[in-house]
Amino acid sequence: MTYDIAELNEKYRIHNTLTFVSEPDTLPAIYIANDAATAKISLHGAQILSYTPRYHKDILWVSKKSYFADGKPIRGGIPICCPWFGAHPSDSKLPLHGFARLFSWNVIDTKAIDGDTTRITFELCDNSNTKQLWPYDFCFTFTAIIGKELHAALTIQNRNNEPVTITAALHSYFNISDITKIAIHGLENVTYTDSLTGEKSKENSPIIINKEIDRVYHDFSGDCMIDDSVLYRTIKISKEGSNSTVVWNPWIAKSERMPDFGNDEYKTMICVETTNALDDAVTIKPFESHTLATCIELKL
Numbered sequence: 001m002t003y004d005i006a007e008l009n010e011k012y013r014i015h016n017t018l019t020f021v022s023e024p025d026t027l028p029a030i031y032i033a034n035d036a037a038t039a040k041i042s043l044h045g046a047q048i049l050s051y052t053p054r055y056h057k058d059i060l061w062v063s064k065k066s067y068f069a070d071g072k073p074i075r076g077g078i079p080i081c082c083p084w085f086g087a088h089p090s091d092s093k094l095p096l097h098g099f100a101r102l103f104s105w106n107v108i109d110t111k112a113i114d115g116d117t118t119r120i121t122f123e124l125c126d127n128s129n130t131k132q133l134w135p136y137d138f139c140f141t142f143t144a145i146i147g148k149e150l151h152a153a154l155t156i157q158n159r160n161n162e163p164v165t166i167t168a169a170l171h172s173y174f175n176i177s178d179i180t181k182i183a184i185h186g187l188e189n190v191t192y193t194d195s196l197t198g199e200k201s202k203e204n205s206p207i208i209i210n211k212e213i214d215r216v217y218h219d220f221s222g223d224c225m226i227d228d229s230v231l232y233r234t235i236k237i238s239k240e241g242s243n244s245t246v247v248w249n250p251w252i253a254k255s256e257r258m259p260d261f262g263n264d265e266y267k268t269m270i271c272v273e274t275t276n277a278l279d280d281a282v283t284i285k286p287f288e289s290h291t292l293a294t295c296i297e298l299k300l
């Protein structure tokens with residue numbers, strides 16, 4: 001999709017704070033800089049690619065080998081996976097993780113709430129392209145609030161006369177010093193399905209990663225903390241409208257199989273995803289909506 005960057009700036013630019021930029025090597029993006037943080041959001045997928053609280057390293061991670069192309073997902077930041085998470089439940093030819101991350105979204109509002117806080121709202125509603133992949137009438141709204149914390153909220157509005165069931169994720173990729181030097185707290189004693197084996201299990205200690213991990217934690221609406229002993233920081237992830245969390249790191253062999261992922265990049269990323277996955281699928285009544293939201297912040 002082509003954007004009229006001048007028109008977007010005319011309509012939505014916030015002087016000294018928020019600008020639309022057309023970049024040759026990536027897709028059109030929004031740059032935000034306020035007193036608390038900087039951020040970059042791609043219009044493709046309404047995908048937050050960078051969130052850097054003042055005086056810190058970026059909290060989000062993006063692969064150096066990511067595609068930046070219409071119809072392909074960007075590898076990193078916070079891809080919005082919707083209206084299904086993972087493989088489509090009945091048609092494996094449909095795109096993994098739904099289509100929200102494959103299309104351009106429209107900006108419908110920008111606002112400087114105060115010097116520290118900037119809000120951007122995007123929308124993606126049913127159209128002839130989405131109808132080929134999912135037969136429903138819908139409107140997805142995504143709101144990002146950039147400030148001392150990062151708030152990201154996806155609202156799925158069912159515009160049909162029948163209930164619609166969705167699965168979804170705010171598939172957050174976090175920037176870490178070294179995968180062997182972090183611990184994830186919060187998921188102790190929570191039952192998970194291991195997507196690599198299909199088996200259910202739980203652990204009573206924080207997660208330490210030394211091999212491929214791909215798990216869906218069930219019945220979990222609490223907070224996770226990624227404790228990074230090298231960067232001396234903890235990333236806190238809290239959430240709403242989510243009763244499952246996915247933890248994913250591809251490790252060596254899977255990294256090598258993914259064309260848009262560097263062979264060594266598994267060392268500096270971890271996904272802790274705010275999801276509605278597996279038995280946490282949500283059925284939305286006619287003309288009602290569901291919101292999946294996360295708040296990401298640094299604890300020093």
Ligand code: BG6
Nearest residue numbers: 073096097171195214246248273
């Ligand atoms: C995770 C899944 O959420 O996303 C993994 O649990 C998957 O199984 C990963 O490999 C990346 O998916 P994709 O489609 O972005 O390569």
